[in-house]
Each structure stands twice: as C-alpha cells, then as structure tokens.
Amino acid sequence: MKARVFVTLKPSVFDPQGKTIADALHSLGYRDVQDVRQGKYFEMDLAAASADEARRRVSEMADRLLANPVIESYRVEVEAAEP
C-alpha cells in the first residue's frame, strides 16, 4: 500500500526557509508570490491489511519520527495498491 505524509510547520511558527525561497522568487521576477512555506514530503510503501490500518500505522510513525508535533503538523494520505 502506498502512503504519503505531508509535514508542515504550524501556521504560528516562523519559516525562514520559506521566506528565503519567497525572496529568491521575487528576485527572479515572480512578484506575484505572496508567501511560501516549505515542508517535507514522504512517500512510503508498506504492507497493511486495510487502508484504515495503514493510515493508523503511518500516523503513529509521523508522531514518533517523521514530524515534530511541537512545531509541525502533518497530513496522511493512503492510496490502495492497484490490483
């Protein structure tokens, strides 16, 4: 089963990396960019009996390893394997 995890800084946390990217885009001429936030993205293959089971396992992994729950939030998407 394929799962995707998106980890982003919480909205209240300052994102200097995103700010730097926004500044770089401005200096390349993309003045229409108002804000950039950078996050992390994980694609995972795992063996699980069901999509619900996979979602539960992956959320646990995100809490324990992939995200820092103090400053980051995450979203999990599970995609059933093609038969």
Added chain:
Amino acid sequence: MKARVFVTLKPSVFDPQGKTIADALHSLGYRDVQDVRQGKYFEMDLAAASADEARRRVSEMADRLLANPVIESYRVEVEAAEP
C-alpha cells in the same frame, strides 16, 4: 490562489535519506515499511488571474528554482481561493 508543489527524486536516483528513515522506522518496530522516499513540499500563495495561469507560473518556478530537473521531478496542484 494557493498552490502546492511536491518535489521528489526521480525513481532511478538513490535516496539515502529515505533509506535512513526506513531503517529508523524498522528499528522502531515498523517492520511492515518496505520503502520510504523523502521529498520536498511547498505551499505557496500567489496572485494569478486563473488556475491555469497559476499552474503555468508555478511550474516555471519549480523548473527554475524549486526542483533540480536533472534528478528531481515535481507535481503542481492549484487550489482556487475560497470566495
């Protein structure tokens, strides 16, 4: 308008960071994880006349700054702002 960019290493490129995360998950007891690939994730606010225009601009930004087209591929999602 909100846009999201997902940047991942091309499948043929070795991902040592993803391998390290997979090993760490195994040692935490998640033996059901077969593979992990790490990528980057960008959330962007930008002013654009239409979703197509935003998609075109953001793809150009990804080509020029956000991704390294030699080893990475990217996917752009545009979400129209709520009225």
